[in-house]
Amino acid sequence: MRNIAIFASGSGSNAENIIRYFKNHPDVIIDSVWSNKKEAYVLQRAKNLGVESNYFTRQEYYDSDQMIRELQKRNIELIVLAGFLWLVPPEFIDAFEIINIHPALLPNYGGKGMYGSRVHESVISNKESESGITIHLVNKEYDKGEHLLQVKCPVFPEDTPDTLAARIHELEYEYFPAAIEDFLNRKS
Numbered sequence: 001m002r003n004i005a006i007f008a009s010g011s012g013s014n015a016e017n018i019i020r021y022f023k024n025h026p027d028v029i030i031d032s033v034w035s036n037k038k039e040a041y042v043l044q045r046a047k048n049l050g051v052e053s054n055y056f057t058r059q060e061y062y063d064s065d066q067m068i069r070e071l072q073k074r075n076i077e078l079i080v081l082a083g084f085l086w087l088v089p090p091e092f093i094d095a096f097e098i099i100n101i102h103p104a105l106l107p108n109y110g111g112k113g114m115y116g117s118r119v120h121e122s123v124i125s126n127k128e129s130e131s132g133i134t135i136h137l138v139n140k141e142y143d144k145g146e147h148l149l150q151v152k153c154p155v156f157p158e159d160t161p162d163t164l165a166a167r168i169h170e171l172e173y174e175y176f177p178a179a180i181e182d183f184l185n186r187k188s
């Protein structure tokens, strides 16, 4: 069995979509969901779907190896960041393979603070005619790891951050779980 842990900070609609995709998968298991926000709706979504959900503090994440040891004990093969806010510490990057999804066409509109609707606001205020998603490996800098997949969508003059976010979310739901599966297949 190949165990995945999902890290998320917010609503968790991608996390839910990934859990549903792998629900009856013959060899991939979503072991657990981890959030740095106690109130994040993603924790509730995971529970509703029968997946273990865990909250962790800044101290547990950055200043101890407790989480890494726990994830290793569970034989986690891949960590998936699905709307996760904090920079990943180097110790995690050395210990696990990690995939992130970003709601824009990196290298544009990435980096610290570029999260969720802030990304879409910037894309719209710069009058871009296209945006999209980037699925990439995580390295020691925000949004700089090797790209696995980019998919584009149009940006219309009448778009608001919400309408653009909805279009981007549709792309995420369509492509992210399959990209995770492809990644695992290629490395097996």
Ligand code: GAR
Residues within 6 Å of the ligand: 008, 010, 011, 012, 013, 014, 015, 082, 083, 084, 101, 102, 103, 114, 115, 116, 119, 168, 169, 172
């Ligand atoms: C997603 O659009 C994801 O691409 C983005 O946060 C949203 C989370 O939505 N991630 C980033 O901005 C990472 N820098 P969700 O909680 O509904 O899955």
